[in-house]
Amino acid sequence: PGTRLQIGLVWAGKPTPRDRSWPLPMLAPLLEDPRLAFYSLQVGPRAADLAAAGFDRLVLDLSPHLKDFSATAEVMNALDLIVTVDTAAAHLAGALGRPVFVLLRYVSDWRWMDDREDSPWYPTMRLFRQNQPDDFAGPVAHVRAAIARLAEAATKPTAAKP
Structure with a gap:
């Protein structure tokens, strides 16, 4: 109780196909909950999006440590949740x-x-x-609500044992 949920974040895949990536600023609503701690698992050129969007104060960039799938798997195993687009990270x-x-x-x-x-x-x-092409707000709102439920359950005090 009282600890923040540790969440990994990936917003982009390879430059082609482009239909798998999301604009990082569209994920901003996820970063507003103080019960959450975010870690970027984004690798490649799009890892620079974090600083470009001004989110480097809100999301800890782990990309320098993610040299291969083994390192990424080790980090993922330490997290409570991974939020990703359709990339190898999802699989x-x-x-x-x-x-x-x-x-x-x-x-x-x-x-x-x-x-x-x-x-x-x-x-x-x-x-x-x-639900519609380029509707980023809808799915992000649903993810935000689902994460809020997880955070509520994780921070809810448990009854003291007699």
Whole structure:
């Protein structure tokens, strides 16, 4: 009780295809809850988005330490939740059995199927989809609400044992 949820964040995949990445500023509402601590698991050129958006004060950049999947897996295993777009990080978190929320574009890869909030491949994964093209606010609001419920449960005092 009283500790902040530790959340990893990935907002972009490879430069192509572009339909998997999200503009980092659209994730700003997630960063407002003081019960949460965010860590960037973003690697590659888009890791620089953190400073460019002015979020480097709100999100600790772990990219210098993420040299390979093994290092990323080690970090993911220490986190309470991973929030990511459709990238290898989503699959790694799912394969590790870590709680993971995946933000999906209106038209997403076939692996995520249609009209599902879960993944048959990864039981610890929840999918948050755009209802319309370029609707970033809707899925982010749903993720924010789901994280708030997790934070509430994590910080709720437990009854003292007699």
